[in-house]
Amino acid sequence: MKQIFFFVLTSTLLYGWNGHLIDEKSLQPVANATVSDSKNLVKSDINGTFSIDTNETILHVKAYGYRPFTISKDQNLSEFHLTPIQVKALYLTFWGASNHSPRLKRALHIIDKTEINAVVVDVKNEYGSTVFWTDFQQANDYGAHLKRTNKDIQKFMKKLKDRNIYTIARIVTFKDELQASNNYEYAIKKNDVNKSVWRNHDGMAWVDPYDDRSHKYAIRMAEEAAKVGFDEINFDYVRFPAKQGLCLLEENTQKNRINAIGRFLDEAQNKLRKYGVFISVDIYGNVCWSKDDNGIGQTIESLAKHTDYIAPMLYPSGFASGSFGKKYPAKHPYIVIYRSIAHIQDRIDPVRVRPWLQYFKDYTRSKVPYEKEEIRKQIQAAEDANTSGWMLWSPSSKYDLNVF
The missing domain is CATH 3.20.20.80 (Glycosidases)
Incomplete structure (x- = not known):
């Protein structure tokens, strides 16, 4: 069964990004996904929440069983889909x-x-x-x-x-x-x-x-x-x-x-x-x-x-x-x-x-x-x-x- 995940992102200040990983179907949080810039990484917690301090404009998201995903502040969006793949x-x-x-x-x-x-x-x-x-x-x-x-x-x-x-x-x-x-x-x-x-x-x-x-x-x-x-x-x-x-x-x-x-x-x-x-x-x-x-x-x-x-x-x-x-x-x-x-x-x-x-x-x-x-x-x-x-x-x- 394929599931689509929404990546919900909010940008606070220039140096901090906060967001959540949400399962669109069950609306349950997605934990333990990796969110990183070029130097630092954080993991989404049990609630699907992450916070990363960075002045970079690109973030990469990796979750096991999904395609790698790149997001940019220039997109000015709050939701991003992570695509599952076998x-x-x-x-x-x-x-x-x-x-x-x-x-x-x-x-x-x-x-x-x-x-x-x-x-x-x-x-x-x-x-x-x-x-x-x-x-x-x-x-x-x-x-x-x-x-x-x-x-x-x-x-x-x-x-x-x-x-x-x-x-x-x-x-x-x-x-x-x-x-x-x-x-x-x-x-x-x-x-x-x-x-x-x-x-x-x-x-x-x-x-x-x-x-x-x-x-x-x-x-x-x-x-x-x-x-x-x-x-x-x-x-x-x-x-x-x-x-x-x-x-x-x-x-x-x-x-x-x-x-x-x-x-x-x-x-x-x-x-x-x-x-x-x-x-x-x-x-x-x-x-x-x-x-x-x-x-x-x-x-x-x-x-x-x-x-x-x-x-x-x-x-x-x-x-x-x-x-x-x-x-x-x-x-x-x-x-x-x-x-x-x-x-x-x-x-x-x-x-x-x-x-x-x-x-x-x-x-x-x-x-x-x-x-x-x-x-x-x-x-x-x-x-x-x-x-x-x-x-x-x-x-x-x-x-x-x-x-x-």
């Missing part, structure tokens, strides 16, 4: 986000015809390349723009905004070949005599999550996405490599890892506040079931403190045989999704969970094709678990209209 997103690869890509054309056709209302776009990929030209000179000096696939980001964003599509910018964070290969001093290194740059199985180097320079780089990239109008920044690879024995800036303990990730996300929230964007973080699906940080700096509890949404990659093919009491978890997509989300609801409200769902063939021994039935069961599970949406991961960005 995000139903398709992932567009670095190559699929071109204005001339058949993948984009197909995705837009599906959006025009179905319930799909959002896209996730690779703004910076694992290699470190940007999908469009940015004003981030450091990245451009490394050649991040040379392989860009979108030559007119304004045209691209207009296509999406004209359809009222919710836009999510995926930023691959600490896995970054370009940044690491150009910054030996804070690239993750092997713990050997030569201290050579470490690369994982696909030949990509990483930057050290303990080093503030890696934080500033990723956040600066996120600002470029916010500037062109994305509604949300989705940080992927916001973690340490799942590899022991590497040479890192700090002692590699669970406490230190969790603190480093939290420090990064807090800085991102502070820097991105002036754009009014939501921040989400991708995590392994098994983080939902782990009691520790899996050696990578991610727990549900710690991430919930520092981000708006958590996006567990709940691909049934990613769970080992025997998980959920099933020999082949991929044959039981509903159970995998529903139980995983239910398992963490005591640590984070499901409205702040938006899972990645599997839109690719099972690669385990069961070889489930993952067509309409399997995909719809995942979607049903996410909705039954009361999440605020879901995102479909297709490595090729090829989607079938008949699935929806």
Whole structure:
């Protein structure tokens, strides 16, 4: 059921704004929404009331399960609507986000015809390349723009905004070949005599999550996405490599890892506040079931403190045989999704969970094709678990209209 919320605002003096968040249907107050200027934020209280002291003329409002909303004193209005949204997103690869890509054309056709209302776009990929030209000179000096696939980001964003599509910018964070290969001093290194740059199985180097320079780089990239109008920044690879024995800036303990990730996300929230964007973080699906940080700096509890949404990659093919009491978890997509989300609801409200769902063939021994039935069961599970949406991961960005 969709609900429309009224945002009632009164302006008192130049430096103070007071207002209420009101549910139009029930006339009940909306609590715990974030109202902010570029530097400060307040929460609406149990009565839906807020008061913020500021001399700025723009405020941003964020409430879980709603589109981000910007208000201006120049509007001279007293009521503003916050639009609810259950995000139903398709992932567009670095190559699929071109204005001339058949993948984009197909995705837009599906959006025009179905319930799909959002896209996730690779703004910076694992290699470190940007999908469009940015004003981030450091990245451009490394050649991040040379392989860009979108030559007119304004045209691209207009296509999406004209359809009222919710836009999510995926930023691959600490896995970054370009940044690491150009910054030996804070690239993750092997713990050997030569201290050579470490690369994982696909030949990509990483930057050290303990080093503030890696934080500033990723956040600066996120600002470029916010500037062109994305509604949300989705940080992927916001973690340490799942590899022991590497040479890192700090002692590699669970406490230190969790603190480093939290420090990064807090800085991102502070820097991105002036754009009014939501921040989400991708995590392994098994983080939902782990009691520790899996050696990578991610727990549900710690991430919930520092981000708006958590996006567990709940691909049934990613769970080992025997998980959920099933020999082949991929044959039981509903159970995998529903139980995983239910398992963490005591640590984070499901409205702040938006899972990645599997839109690719099972690669385990069961070889489930993952067509309409399997995909719809995942979607049903996410909705039954009361999440605020879901995102479909297709490595090729090829989607079938008949699935929806």
